[in-house]
Amino acid sequence: MKNSYLHFRLRMARHALLQFARSLQSSLEYILLGFGTVLVGLLAVIALPGMFAATQPWPVALGLFCGQTLVASLPVWLLRKRLHPAAVVTWSRPLPIPARSKWLADAAVAGMIIGPLSGAYAVSAAIWLYQWPDWLRPVAAQAVALTAASLLLAWLLATLALAHRARPPAARKPSPHRPVPVAYVASASARRAAGRFALPYFWKQLFWLPFWRAENVVGVQQTLLLTGALASIAVWMWHPPVVPPAIWGACAALFTMLLTDRGDKAVAEQIALLRPVAAQWPLHAGRLYRLAIGFTLLPGLCVLGWFALLTLGRAAAGYSHTVATVWLCAAAIAQLAVVALRRLSVRGRVGLVIGAIVILTAIGSELWN
Amino acid sequence: MELRIEQLTFEYASHPLFTRFDLTLGNGITWLRGENGAGKTTLLKLAGGALSPHSGKIWLDDIEIHAQPLTYRLHCYYCGGDTPQLPWLTVREVLDMHIALYAGADADKLNAELAAFHLLPTLDQPVTTLSLGQHKKMQLSLALSLPVGLLLIDEPFNGLDADAVAYLRQQLSAPERLARQCILLTSHLEPALPLAGTVQL
Numbered sequence: 001m002k003n004s005y006l007h008f009r010l011r012m013a014r015h016a017l018l019q020f021a022r023s024l025q026s027s028l029e030y031i032l033l034g035f036g037t038v039l040v041g042l043l044a045v046i047a048l049p050g051m052f053a054a055t056q057p058w059p060v061a062l063g064l065f066c067g068q069t070l071v072a073s074l075p076v077w078l079l080r081k082r083l084h085p086a087a088v089v090t091w092s093r094p095l096p097i098p099a100r101s102k103w104l105a106d107a108a109v110a111g112m113i114i115g116p117l118s119g120a121y122a123v124s125a126a127i128w129l130y131q132w133p134d135w136l137r138p139v140a141a142q143a144v145a146l147t148a149a150s151l152l153l154a155w156l157l158a159t160l161a162l163a164h165r166a167r168p169p170a171a172r173k174p175s176p177h178r179p180v181p182v183a184y185v186a187s188a189s190a191r192r193a194a195g196r197f198a199l200p201y202f203w204k205q206l207f208w209l210p211f212w213r214a215e216n217v218v219g220v221q222q223t224l225l226l227t228g229a230l231a232s233i234a235v236w237m238w239h240p241p242v243v244p245p246a247i248w249g250a251c252a253a254l255f256t257m258l259l260t261d262r263g264d265k266a267v268a269e270q271i272a273l274l275r276p277v278a279a280q281w282p283l284h285a286g287r288l289y290r291l292a293i294g295f296t297l298l299p300g301l302c303v304l305g306w307f308a309l310l311t312l313g314r315a316a317a318g319y320s321h322t323v324a325t326v327w328l329c330a331a332a333i334a335q336l337a338v339v340a341l342r343r344l345s346v347r348g349r350v351g352l353v354i355g356a357i358v359i360l361t362a363i364g365s366e367l368w369n
Numbered sequence: 370m371e372l373r374i375e376q377l378t379f380e381y382a383s384h385p386l387f388t389r390f391d392l393t394l395g396n397g398i399t400w401l402r403g404e405n406g407a408g409k410t411t412l413l414k415l416a417g418g419a420l421s422p423h424s425g426k427i428w429l430d431d432i433e434i435h436a437q438p439l440t441y442r443l444h445c446y447y448c449g450g451d452t453p454q455l456p457w458l459t460v461r462e463v464l465d466m467h468i469a470l471y472a473g474a475d476a477d478k479l480n481a482e483l484a485a486f487h488l489l490p491t492l493d494q495p496v497t498t499l500s501l502g503q504h505k506k507m508q509l510s511l512a513l514s515l516p517v518g519l520l521l522i523d524e525p526f527n528g529l530d531a532d533a534v535a536y537l538r539q540q541l542s543a544p545e546r547l548a549r550q551c552i553l554l555t556s557h558l559e560p561a562l563p564l565a566g567t568v569q570l
Contacts, residue, residue, distance in 0.1 A: 181461075181492040184483050186476035190465035194472060205466055210457040214497075277454045280419040281470050282443035
């Protein structure tokens with residue numbers, strides 16, 4: 001009984017991690033096939049920033065150290081909702097679990113991710129120590145100590161992130177400026193929807209609001225992807241000399257495809273959630289779902305419009321209008337395929353998205369040639 | 370309004386619940402009785418369109434549920450479930466949705482029901498912050514105010530305070546309501562309402 005809470009949390013975390021790994025299986029197959037050597041290279045240099053910090057003056061060293069600590073604790077923070085689901089947090093809050101057991105469980109669960117990650121850092125550090133470059137020789141002991149310290153700090157941060165999640169939410173103070181409602185009056189949009197403009201209203205209530213409220217992060221995720229796509233295209237066309245333009249083209253392809261793919265996936269999940277509820281409403285649910293699926297193309301359309309404006313909308317100065325047109329056509333076909341091929345298997349869909357990214361990157365690499 | 374169920378067959382994962390089941394109900398209140406798992410809630414969901422039968426037909430006067438699904442649903446409201454179906458909305462937004470869904474819904478009438486159930490102060494709260502009783506009251510406010518001919522109410526008194534139970538009994542017993550609505554309700558306790566009939570499952 002003494003460690004039952006710890007065992008429960010560890011089993012739940014192991015189950016969540018296995019589930020997460022299974023959900024990534026299809027993507028990993030393609031990523032390992034196409035970028036396996038890149039990943040091995042990344043693994044080899046993962047400990048480099050922390051070790052290199054030992055050779056730098058303290059402000060730079062502190063920045064590198066903190067950066068490495070944050071990067072190492074990031075996986076736990078990103079997976080916190082899977083590692084300790086909201087339903088379990090709510091259910092376990094009134095249980096008589098000692099604070100010590102909770103801290104122990106959070107630390108152990110964080111260790112389940114930080115542990116293997118530390119293994120990867122150890123392999124990377126060992127590679128650098130084996131290679132024994134000139135810059136490392138005078139600071140080898142400090143470099144290893146800094147790496148170990150950043151991982152310990154990352155473990156602490158990850159534990160704190162999990163503990164923070166389990167804290168009961170603070171009671172919200174009612175705003176003194178907001179009067180308590182004394183009567184219900186139907187909103188103008190609802191009254192309009194009862195007449196002619198029903199579908200846009202229901203789309204907003206059922207496919208827009210849920211992505212911005214409670215713990216749903218789809219709205220923020222899509223905004224970041226859209227911003228990333230627009231910014232990548234802008235920098236791609238600006239083509240600063242520091243980075244090859246093809247890199248920005250690859251970023252633009254990646255963000256554009258992920259934007260539509262993730263948006264379409266979120267809408268598909270929302271439709272699955274709504275189906276049993278909407279079955280009892282006097283509403284053309286099929287039409288609403290088609291509208292929602294169609295609207296997932298809008299952000300991608302904005303990105304393509306932005307690209308067309310920056311390339312075809314002005315006289316070519318060093319880049320090819322033909323390549324820009326081909327890129328636009330290929331991107332438009334890929335976007336439509338992601339939304340239209342709804343019966344594709346998970347593996348097929350991942351293949352479609354990754355294939356589209358590779359093709360768009362290849363076409364885009366010719367833009368400035 | 371007349372609810373007519375003909376030759377209804379429905380089963381959950383090879384557990385048969387209804388086999389060639391027939392039922393005809395007219396206006397007034399019908400008490401649907403049965404032990405846990407007998408299929409009371411399932412029957413309400415089938416009659417409300419939330420579940421599809423494997424075979425059989427369900428009519429509301431001359432409107433068949435599969436032939437004219439939207440017209441059918443426009444004439445009925447299923448009041449059931451203890452958890453919010455749209456947890457991202459506020460109470461006001463849930464009510465607005467129903468005003469938009471049911472043509473001819475009267476916002477003033479809904480306001481009167483909300484006032485009677487003391488729900489007005491909760492209008493701007495997320496629907497997930499309502500207690501069990503408040504959630505039931507919100508659904509009952511909609512049930513009592515929407516212009517439907519068939520009311521399907523699952524355990525109407527669950528979680529209600531004494532005042533709300535008394536008010537609900539008074540509203541459901543109103544002669545003009547009994548004359549125009551077919552009300553099918555489930556309850557494990559004697560509903561203490563003027564019943565048109567009882568159906569034992």
